[in-house]
Amino acid sequence: MMTAEVLDVSTLRSKAHMVRSEVLRLTEIAGSGHYGSAFSIAEILTALYYRFLRLRPAEPQWADRDRFTMGKGHAMIAVYPILADLGFFPKSVLDTYTRLKSPLGDHPDMRKVPGADFSSGSIGHNLSVSVGMALALNVRRSDARVVCMMGDGEQAEGQVWEAAALAGFRKLSNLIAIVDRNKVQSDDACATVLDMEPLDEKYRAFGWDVVHLADGHDWTQILDTFALVFDGTRTKPVAILADTVAGKGVSFMETTWQWHLGYLGPADYRRAQAELDAQAASFSKPRTSGENGR
């Protein structure tokens, strides 16, 4: 059933490096982009697409594929390079990112991008869409799963909780929500704008199982978490609350809220890429004490 290639951690790490490098490159084409929101989910996306999702890149509409929906659509720039790398569309398409008539915009378009299971861009819609997919897959007796990636700022949308209520009530065990807790949103830190914590208690109260992914950049934790929620023994929908760092991988982006949206001039692009390359190189050498796999 598993059709995507199963990769070891060092290869996953190099894929995540590829994702971040491509986010830098594509944002250079666009002239602006959501670095912070894309970098916070690079490892999680990599683990999902290269290890856990059942997909057929040559058959994007395969009826029993696992679905992935992007509630935080502004981070889709991190998914496009993976879809191209898996062969959903030629890598050359990436070079057209955001240019006139490109299929690839800041937010995903399911009618233009092979491998994009649903369009998004209006925050809070895609958990409802995912509920509909999960219901349909149940009716059709498919064993496919639906994974919905949401932001922590997104949790403020009332529609998220309408969807969560129905999913819990209907015990949609084929539905997995991931909340990327990178702790920032457009205007400010989430805790400053509208603090939606404690999310674990909220999702539990809505009838969900909750799994805490304490470090959404740690491969061991990510793989263990997904192994648990994809083990086929679920009886309820699962919410993975993933603590991540906005802008993870580039030092000057990790320390401030402001890189939710931005643009790197040529010199800072090189600086950011050099930091990513240095991290990648450090892992290709023998491990020394103090390195923690991140």
Place this chain on the structure above:
Amino acid sequence: MSVSETTVNAEFDARTWDMVGSLNLSKQLVSGDVLVELARTRPEICVLTADLGRPTRVRVFKEHYPERYFNFGIAERNMVGAAAGMAASGMRPYISNYACFLAVLATDNIRTDICYPNLPVKMIGTHSGVAMGFYGTSHHATEDIGFLRPMANLTILAPVDALALRQTLEATVDFETPLYLRVGRGRETPVYDAPIENWRIGGSAQLRDGTDATIFATGNCVAFALLAASELAAEGIDVRVVDAYSLKPIDRDAILAAARETSLVFSAEEHNVIGGLGSAVAEVLAEAGTATKLVRIGFQDVYSVLGPPTHLYTYYGLDGSGIAKRVRDELSAR
């Protein structure tokens, strides 16, 4: 986590910017500054946003009146309902959000909670049309005029630049019924260098007279229509250009005058031609029984392709040369 109001610091590449720095380009979006001034003598004025206080540039209000600035988070319907509750309780709320995440997203709440009870809530829908470019249809608002025009009690105005926005906000500050202001992303070419003469609800501004055709334009298309008129003037085609800043009520007299005095009427808008300015002009022409032909320039019942906004205006024939071509083609076909 530092959340300073400054842009990225000096050690960065001069071409590097973050969100805060980029906002300096949105010079026409002056609503925050104007509301700060208006609120000085009006303690009932408050400002609401749904996580878009920075990009819609009203966050400056928070610095002056933190107790009257409310960021609702990404929860637009709640914000609109709360604005209605505030208005029903003696406050005079201004909502500032992207047009897509206000007029398009919260349509029912605007109708049922604000327009039906006829409450004094003012809504500023920014980044209207396709100003969000490659963000795609989710972030575009090419339906907002059409959604809102049938809402009884609601007035819809479209100030095209900073000066017009300031004038509109000042003129409507004591307005006691629902108001929607359709504005751009703030990077528009200014049209006005002085306040609009005889500005009024239901008015319009003739920016250039002409005898061959009239273009009623709104938003970005006002500046584009002026460019088109200049281009056509060089060819001996004499075009009248009208800024239809009052979309509802529409300036009926100006439309009927154009129908009498020029042989063709055009509408130009960054909106679907169904439901927007073109429809409003068509209603006036048809009900008056005029025989003057109307040509509606805008999105022809399609969702925009992706691309940078300036490229989209050219692609859809909304820019100066696109509008000029349409006028030229229609006149030569007669």
